[in-house]
Structure formats: C-alpha cells, structure tokens
Amino acid sequence: MIIVMDPNASMEDINKVSSCLELNGLRVNLSKGDSHMIVGVIGDASKLDSNKLLRFDGVQKIVKVEEPFKKANRLFKPDDTIVDVNGMKIGGGNLGIMAGPCSVESEEQIIEIAKDVKASGANFLRGGAFKPRTSPYSFQGLELDGLKLLKKAKEVTGLPIVTELMSTDYIDEFVENVDVIQIGARNMQNFDLLKQLGKTDKPVLLKRGLSSTIEEWLMSAEYIMAGGNENVILCERGIRTFETYTRNTLDLSAIPVVKKLSHLPVIVDPSHAAGYWYLVEPLAKAAIMAGADGLMIEVHNDPKNALSDGQQSIKPENFHDLMKKIKKIAEFEGKTI
Ligand code: PEP
Ligand code: MN
Secondary structure (H helix, E strand, O other), X not given: OXXXXXXXXOHHHHHHHHHHHHHOOOEEEXXXXXXXXXXXXXXXXXXXXXXXXXXXXXEEEEEOOOOOOOOOEOOOOOOOOOEEEOOEEEEOOEOEEEEEOOEOOOHHHHHHHHHHHHHHOOOEEEOEOOOOOOOOOOOOOOOHHHHXXXXXXXXXXXXXXXXEOOOHHHHHHHHHHOOEEEEOXXXXXXXXXXXXXXXXXXXXXXXXXXXXXXXXXXXXXXXXXXXXXXOEEEEEOOEOOOOOOOOOEOOOOHHHHHHHHEOOOEEEOHHHHHOOHHHHHHHHHHHHHOOXXXXXXXXXXXXXXXXXXXXXXXXXXXXXXXHHHHHHHHHHOOOEO
C-alpha cells in the first residue's frame, strides 16, 4: 500500500500517518516525488482500514500495491534512483559504462586494458577475480591476488572497479577494496549473500539470473534494499531460451519493463547475452536506445588467449569504435556519459 500525501501536507501530517502505521506493526518508507510526498507501507497491510487513513489530514489517496517488491517499486519512489559511485553517477540520465576483461589475468593485462577502455570513454573497470565457472577444472580466477591487481589498475587509471563476489566469506575484503560489488547471474537468488550486502552501503550490481523472471529479479533487489542498502544497479545479461545459436537471449524488453516497475537503474551486458564478440556492438546500441542506464562490456587485448570468455570479448580498438557510436546515441537520447 502507498499513501499519497497532498502537496500541502505538513511534516506533522506525515508524522501522524507514519506513527499510526508503525503502531499497527508496519514499516514506513518516505519518499519525495516531484510534488507529493509518498508514504510507502511495508509489511502486511491487509488488516489496516484504509478508510480510516483517508481521514487523516493531508492524505490525498491510497493506492494498493500488488507487486511483492516494495522498496524497489516505482510507486514507492517515483523518481529515478541515481547510484553515486565516488562521484560517478548511474541512473537518471547518467550512463555507466563498465568495460574490461572477463577475468583479471595479470598485472600487465589488467592495466593495459584499463588504460585502453578509459581512453575510449569507459567510466568503470570490470574484471573478475573470483570466477563462477561451469567446470571446476576451468580457470577459477586469481581470487584475492586479482583484487590487488584491480586496485593497482584503479590507482593507475582512477577508474572505479566492479568485480564479482561469490560468497559471504570475502564480503569484508570486497567492502573495503571494491567500488561496485557484482552479484552474478548464478548467485542472484543467493539470499544469504543478498542479506549480507543489505547491511552494507556498497553499490551492488545485481545481474539477472539465467532463468529468472523480472519479478524474481526485483525481489532479489528487494532483499538487498530491505536491509537498508538502496544502492542497487540491475543488469540484464540475457536469459535462457530455446535458442541455441546465441549463448543467451538478450531480453531488451526487460529494460522498459523494469523502468516502469522500478526506480532502480538498469544496465545491459551484451557480452554474456550474446556469447559472440560480433553481436556485442548491435546489442549494446539497441540497449541504449531501449533506455538502458549503461553497459557492461567484456574487452580483452588478446581474446584468442583469454583465460575465460575470449569468444565474446571485443578488442580495445572495437570498443573504441563502439564508444564513438554510443556517445552519439547517448547525445540523441539526452543522456550523459
Ligand atoms: C561475468 O560478468 O563475468 C559473469 C560471469 O557474468 P554472469 O553472472 O552474467 O554470467
Ligand atoms: Mn565473462
């Protein structure tokens, strides 16, 4: 349930409504829209007499919210959320461009790629230190050493780092050293991990699960937000369908759907969606045109010898050409990078 307050409602009116809700065992989420204050009600409000609430001074209307996600719901917070990462903004017209290799492989590799993607206009460096691989015999990432190399690349380029956390074991290291914590598709419903992230204030990039519905994805965001961390960035990275030609199927429609349902920023990872490097450019362009708040792109200086996902990684020169086009599309769409 949400309570829309009259534009002239005073803070005292709002406090009276909030107290009544809290007395009924409910939680309140206040948010300021363009003209109205919105009182979001969290908890089971089914026993609450909405007619009684309408009698409070300053209450304009009461809307029943059907979706199970509350804090992530646009009804609760009409304005776009802008996630601020050390002054770098994502959402509300600001595009976040995250680029870098699938895995951090060596100091030379990550620093060279970081410099290249920065020069082309990326504003975040991605790179996996802990890798979720289908086979236990495949390269599992450099782990904590990889995190150190990412930090070095950050020192050299100034780019904030985005990297995947797979278990609660390393949460403290990540909170201390990483700018955006990525939760991969395979861990989207690792609720324990999500709850722990909810207790931090670190921006979280929450990838959509391989076979997750949009509602399940938003419920996972809700887990993080329910704990008090509202810095969530969603990432569409393709879903499993019957099609086998591409690695996954990029669900472009998820972008406008998420924008309608939620205030959270949503970016697109065309690399994991497509699985082939030549599909990255058309899908990246389509994603920005469809309203995405940014991109996550795998870039490698030697894709043939990459330790993971070489077939879907574009070379720095291709990324440079792509960014020239993305900058034009961003301008056309009235967005800034
Ligand atoms: C990745 O970003 O390298 C990755 C493993 O992505 P996903 O979780 O989307 O498969
Ligand atoms: Mn990858």
